[in-house]
Amino acid sequence: MTPLFILFVWPMRKIKTTVEDCALELMRHIEEQTAEGQQIDMLAFYQEFTLDVIGRIAMGQTDSQMFKNPILPIVKKLFEGAYSKLLLIGGVLPPFLVEIVRQILMKKMKMGSFRKINEITIEAVNRRIKQREEDEKRGIEVGEPQDFIDLFLDAKAGDVEYFGEDNGDFSKSTSYTNRQLTVEEIVGQCTVFLIAGFDTTALSLSYSTFLLATHPEIQKKLQEEVDRECPDPEISFDQLSKLKYMECVMKETLRLYPLGTFANSRKCMRATILGDIEVEPGTMIQVDTWTLHTDPRVWGDDAKEFRPERWESGDEHFFQKGGYIPFGLGPRQCIGMRLAYMEEKMLLAHILRRYSFEIGEKTEIPLRLVGAATTQPNSVWMKLKARN
Numbered sequence: 001m002t003p004l005f006i007l008f009v010w011p012m013r014k015i016k017t018t019v020e021d022c023a024l025e026l027m028r029h030i031e032e033q034t035a036e037g038q039q040i041d042m043l044a045f046y047q048e049f050t051l052d053v054i055g056r057i058a059m060g061q062t063d064s065q066m067f068k069n070p071i072l073p074i075v076k077k078l079f080e081g082a083y084s085k086l087l088l089i090g091g092v093l094p095p096f097l098v099e100i101v102r103q104i105l106m107k108k109m110k111m112g113s114f115r116k117i118n119e120i121t122i123e124a125v126n127r128r129i130k131q132r133e134e135d136e137k138r139g140i141e142v143g144e145p146q147d148f149i150d151l152f153l154d155a156k157a158g159d160v161e162y163f164g165e166d167n168g169d170f171s172k173s174t175s176y177t178n179r180q181l182t183v184e185e186i187v188g189q190c191t192v193f194l195i196a197g198f199d200t201t202a203l204s205l206s207y208s209t210f211l212l213a214t215h216p217e218i219q220k221k222l223q224e225e226v227d228r229e230c231p232d233p234e235i236s237f238d239q240l241s242k243l244k245y246m247e248c249v250m251k252e253t254l255r256l257y258p259l260g261t262f263a264n265s266r267k268c269m270r271a272t273i274l275g276d277i278e279v280e281p282g283t284m285i286q287v288d289t290w291t292l293h294t295d296p297r298v299w300g301d302d303a304k305e306f307r308p309e310r311w312e313s314g315d316e317h318f319f320q321k322g323g324y325i326p327f328g329l330g331p332r333q334c335i336g337m338r339l340a341y342m343e344e345k346m347l348l349a350h351i352l353r354r355y356s357f358e359i360g361e362k363t364e365i366p367l368r369l370v371g372a373a374t375t376q377p378n379s380v381w382m383k384l385k386a387r388n
């Protein structure tokens, strides 16, 4: 079953309030921890932020858990573990080996970090079911959904989008349903959101931060836009949509530092010719997103440069050429894209109104990239200079 429907029925405007709450909470921590001019590792701060957002919209968390969230070290382990490497090579293995890798992963998932995350989510879902039962006994009607758990509990069969084993051309995930979800399935869905939405967005924010600090003229132009479009203490949904240069910065960041690229893999369902290569049905194809995103035939001679302006005249031509796939492509494209962009815009706007990112002695230049399932910088230490 695809979690696709959930981000359609959940109004982004409602999520905006939660995202801004989390952004303001992070601002308090930033202020506290940089008060004496200390440098901070922005990667760690962004992970606190994105986990808080996902925790509050998908995991039944009711208030901020920043810098005290017991789930954080567990989730981080998921991305460091040996099985994230298995996940990575899974995309390029022959089908019979993919099945073996899948079995190993399933076994691993029943142990360790996944088990702990599952336990926490099961508890949250059961708590919500109990709460609803008690409310019903007291004659209290089910109100507006507060988060994804409510939406999943309310979902009827007709709400669920279907994707079969394949769509004729390629296949990816395989399961689907036509009935109300069980607790196990709801827990599975929430866990998918956690895993897919936590690290990716934190990393994208980290890379943007690094690029802004190393390109002060671009940071200044972005600050001018934020000052102009977001003059009030609270940033509205409409103000966010006016941050056009910010969008260019985010797109350019994901071009130079694509994430979760292992997910850009597909099983070929029909005999196909790619360039001068014949691809047999059943072959697993792994797209090399890093190379694609810096191909001079698509991007020009300055392909390796950070130049957000290249997006200012629209992006259709890049998509038409198939040269830009940070969120994948087709029916299984990332469903969290709008959420990720909103989180990034909201947080960066709040930070850049108050501070400028500056390189400090601890900043690693160039970034030291580590990891497996998602490539990530080892750290993104920054000085945050208060603006006048």
Ligand code: HEM
Pocket (backbone or CB within 6 Å): 002, 003, 004, 054, 172, 173, 192, 193, 194, 196, 197, 198, 200, 201, 204, 254, 258, 259, 260, 261, 263, 264, 265, 325, 326, 327, 328, 329, 330, 331, 332, 333, 334, 335, 336, 337, 339, 340
């Ligand atoms: C900058 C942040 C993000 C990046 C770069 C990113 C990237 C990707 C990529 C490359 C895929 C594979 C798409 C494909 O196979 O065509 C994917 C899938 C997915 N992403 Fe994201 N993602 C981000 C944020 C999020 C967030 C915030 C969420 C949810 C809270 C999310 C949820 C998902 C889910 C559920 C899938 C699987 C979709 C499916 O198979 O139907 N992602 N993402």
